[in-house]
Amino acid sequence: MQVYFNDDPVAVPEECSLEAMVKELTQSNSKLAVAVNNTIVPRSQWAEFALSENDHIAAFTLVAGG
């Protein structure tokens, strides 16, 4: 099925968890916050969170700033 990761279309297997997808797409040591359809999903829930067709996943990190 297709989902969107930071607005880019991505194909993922059926019954893909959020954790599996994030692991696949990002470097495992990145510190991230993730939202699905604009709702933040705490890291502790990534493993149980099942993605659905056309979900919009957004991942955020911290960078230098004032």
Add this chain to the structure above:
Amino acid sequence: MLNLANTSFRSHLLTGTGKFASPEQMRDAISASNSQIVTLALKRLNIKDTNQDPTLAYLQAMDITLLPNTAGAANAEEAIYAANLARELLQTPWLKLEIHPDQRYLLPDPVETLKAAETLVKEGFNVLPYCSADPVLCKRLEEAGCAAVMPLGAPIGSNRGLRTRDFLNIIVEQANVPVIVDAGIGSPSDACAAMELGADGVLVNTAIATARHPTDMAVAFAKAVECGRQAYLAGTASRQRHAVASSPFTTFLDTLE
């Protein structure tokens, strides 16, 4: 001591991490500043960029409090969303609330900032709002439960100094929470002046990051902030319109007549 949300900090200098030539230069300057509160910004992850940015790792290795900001938020709703992302990322209640819809002057939106502050305080954040140097707004932010107020000296990154000085004086006089002058501080003398007029802290980024020698400038700022604080605590002497002699006028020259 700078007391924010029941936490005491020795340093009254808060620093930002943007605009440095490299993460290493940022790390060295922050370390030299002796700053204990350091800001960061949120960004969408770019998965095509495989270079790991060491900024966060460098900062987490230091004994400092990280202060994520909501830069990029144009209204209260976006700022609240950004705040919750930041809390999820760092597991921290500390937050620099900033909402500036206008990109040219980056001036904070007072209405949206107050609205967001009211919600975020209720959600348990230690809210440090970047705001206009408006004494009435600062009072309202204080009443909303903000841990401090952070009025601007001049637009972000402008290095124009304390253009809002008269209003900062009123804010300091009226505030029951710490006042941290944020934005516009261009030189250590500006930082010193802010502390001398009674601010509890200053937040500096551009003036350090874009100096010719950022690490040396960080040291200069640390000294200036301490100097201004000490002068404030010592009680600045009053000003007079006319000369007031510092030496005794004795009559020992009369013998020449």
